[in-house]
Amino acid sequence: MTQPLVLTLACADRPGITAQVTGFLFERGANILDAQQFNDRAANGGEDRFFMRVVFDPGSAAADDLRAGFAGLADSFGMEWKMAREDRPRRTLILVSKFDHCLVDLLYRYRTGELPIEIVGIVSNHPREAAIRVDIGAIPFHHIPVTPETKPQAEAAFRALADETDAELVVLARYMQVFSDEQSAHFAGRCINIHHSFLPGFKGAKPYHQAHARGVKIIGATAHFVTADLDEGPIIHQDVERITHADSPEDLVRKGRDIERRVLAEAVRLFAAERVLMNGNRTVVFRG
């Protein structure tokens, strides 16, 4: 079998999209291995939206020819679309500050081959000794300090790094600096943050302490796309755990680390497998 390709697309809903997309592939000798679709009929009072993910064996067809051919069909439907090799590891930059549990977890999964990513760099606003207490092997580390005064330059430096490294994905793995609106817009749709609460509960700082003070019986974590609107970006994945009155804020922080790392890793896995599509301020997530 040739290496499969994965096609993702989104457009206004119209009759015939599925048939035409699958027909296009069939005519060119491609064999569909997996296909999922979603018609969002509730899209904010506006028009219906259609989302699709198709994995296919291109057979003898060249990927570039398929892309060129599909462009015409895509234009006629006004699609946003992407056709990429399924097995291509997505080039990823990870940003951290001082908590390294999410980074350590991503590194472990990366090394076991569990995550279809290639980590092209680790960036911190703190020096390496302060930010990372584990072996990162040959992965380049970049210290980009951020102060209120130097924030624009720091963000420009990071954008330059993302360009140089051809980063397709930026992961904020408990990175404690807020992106400016400009930076958020620049990385729209390809920057994932982990927030240490079950959003929309407990936005802002110290969510575990907020959760303890409020006396909730379940805590959680949320992986979401970064947008200019802090803690309001489209949610990709969430998970929770039960707690009791006997859990101190420190217990919540400890339990939360487990939730955060598995929620972030799952969001990265889903994104890297082209399973996450933006739908306004929400997401469509095609699970296996």
Next chain:
Amino acid sequence: MTQPLVLTLACADRPGITAQVTGFLFERGANILDAQQFNDRAANGGEDRFFMRVVFDPGSAAADDLRAGFAGLADSFGMEWKMAREDRPRRTLILVSKFDHCLVDLLYRYRTGELPIEIVGIVSNHPREAAIRVDIGAIPFHHIPVTPETKPQAEAAFRALADETDAELVVLARYMQVFSDEQSAHFAGRCINIHHSFLPGFKGAKPYHQAHARGVKIIGATAHFVTADLDEGPIIHQDVERITHADSPEDLVRKGRDIERRVLAEAVRLFAAERVLMNGNRTVVFRG
């Protein structure tokens, strides 16, 4: 919009199935509303199997014409298939013995319109007073006693009832009689049982007492198709709950009632929505 139809199919995997099925519908003016597929590449060392569920608006095409037309395509692929109105309530017979929590729950969901079924009868091996302590309204009740000696006749009586009522689905809602091999074969693929354990753990009798004796920390329930092989039928749905050392067997029975009723109701909902396809001794479940 015309009432949507739902097409489900299973066959040996071959290139082009998706394209031909969706193309068939497109050419007849149907509009696909939802489509899911699954290629089972691990099917017991044998050949790959393909499964699909498509919901579509038939537009101006008549359902019978679509069925007639599809038959040819289906034959060429050797498909098992079904095309039915999505909104048609599936005709359902419920069997109970003396525990009525699952029955009560199904009745409530049926009355709220949450389950796309029509309950065409309730059957028990006990007299009505013993079996049911709630109002069943106009639903016919049938007392079919079973003894070791009369089991063949009792099963024949039930088969006759299923024929008369055109039952598409038979639900064993904590029915304490074991179907004979013949009866299991007769209702193959349309008879759902709820087993009060997280199978394959604790088969057989008194699973909660077994679970307590073994000291497990989580209990569960399993909805599965009935087969001649007791407690070994294809699993449709399972759920679990955490327990502690402080839970007595009676506590497990109480907690288990909650799990059983929601697992069975979900299995019935999935089946009635044509979301469950048999795959040998396993199932493919296309969730929304």
Next chain:
Amino acid sequence: MTQPLVLTLACADRPGITAQVTGFLFERGANILDAQQFNDRAANGGEDRFFMRVVFDPGSAAADDLRAGFAGLADSFGMEWKMAREDRPRRTLILVSKFDHCLVDLLYRYRTGELPIEIVGIVSNHPREAAIRVDIGAIPFHHIPVTPETKPQAEAAFRALADETDAELVVLARYMQVFSDEQSAHFAGRCINIHHSFLPGFKGAKPYHQAHARGVKIIGATAHFVTADLDEGPIIHQDVERITHADSPEDLVRKGRDIERRVLAEAVRLFAAERVLMNGNRTVVFRG
């Protein structure tokens, strides 16, 4: 064995409480069957708080004598406390509006003996036909209409009913009227509401529609004590369920009904078993 008693207490933490309480019981020939305690060392920057629940067989001691004797010890520690027969069903009033899934569930559990309560009345702001579609047997029904103008009188009527019926617990089972501050204060610590969201997310009206609009991946429900501060009362129990992009607001409402009824039933069970103690705006929940 004599019928066990359950002692619950809360006070400022001081050395020796556990020893003195258990010693008091031991000297009077009582045998402790279960005991749990919690020292809250994080109580809002103030003093530490101590909470305890003891179930004991009083042996030959009379409950009234034990209460009289314990009062002195309790005073010396400044305890809030209660000593009651464990098996005494708590007298309960249930309020409903038009959604009856929580009521139906409580009634079923009540009839099976699963909840240690006695339902002494059902109250609705709607007439019986509109509020209840199930058989409530001999349980008295009270229609207390509420309009903005008559709210004070309606609340007074309900207070009178609670007095007459000696209600120890008031359950708002999807009751759509907000209690006034006065009414909330009157029933402080013995009125449980079910909110159909995972608080503190989605306070206020139509939480499932809010959840859908925000695109969360998990929804939940919250049982809490009613206070003057709407949706801010001490949380007793919460539970959640995973959802996907494919769930419409109506799907969330359907899934939410299941969560709501089991969360409310569990909160009622815990309260009726004297397992819930207030701790400021939070709760201590001693599970089995």
Next chain:
Amino acid sequence: MTQPLVLTLACADRPGITAQVTGFLFERGANILDAQQFNDRAANGGEDRFFMRVVFDPGSAAADDLRAGFAGLADSFGMEWKMAREDRPRRTLILVSKFDHCLVDLLYRYRTGELPIEIVGIVSNHPREAAIRVDIGAIPFHHIPVTPETKPQAEAAFRALADETDAELVVLARYMQVFSDEQSAHFAGRCINIHHSFLPGFKGAKPYHQAHARGVKIIGATAHFVTADLDEGPIIHQDVERITHADSPEDLVRKGRDIERRVLAEAVRLFAAERVLMNGNRTVVFRG
């Protein structure tokens, strides 16, 4: 505050135990910080069993004096008991074969101070290069090869190592060698294994492949004490995750790694905090 001590005990149930234990501590000036108890009234048809865990500030009393004094009380009740400093890290040996996800996880939690253990050695039946792909710092590594012929000597070598290192806890972190009956007996009550299935389902080899073949909809992992009866030891902790028909055996292995590591880490945390007591072939787990 002096460093707290933790007292755990188990004995046949008799009136007065709680009162006498807490009275003993009170008289010596100790202050109880936390206390939990459990009366097992269902103990295998035999006599009732009593279990208790008390954390207390000894005040000015010396731990050794308290132990000496308590011995008399303990004898009179026939108690198995232990009184130890709560903050003392439990000396732990970890055994691994070739899968290192559990080891890596334990190491990370150990280094962050999340687990109250001191890792006094890592042992593998494979050479270091084969067994471990992460930095283990100053932790001693021991290669103890095992063949059918050398198993007795290998087990003796491990027992010697456990003696030398004063190991209180032995963790089988996906160690692929089965302990002999003798070895199991030697480490009874202080050796924890992680089994990669939700026991009692799928005992033996390749449980994820078994789970896939059976078509279950939920998989899990089980941490249990090692006994001579393989996969039958007292269960300490279990957790599960939902799967679908689309998950291949390899997906189950990947998802299972997450479950295994968090279940094992939690079992180690509970054990090291003296929260796990043996109760025949079951456990009593006093959570916080």
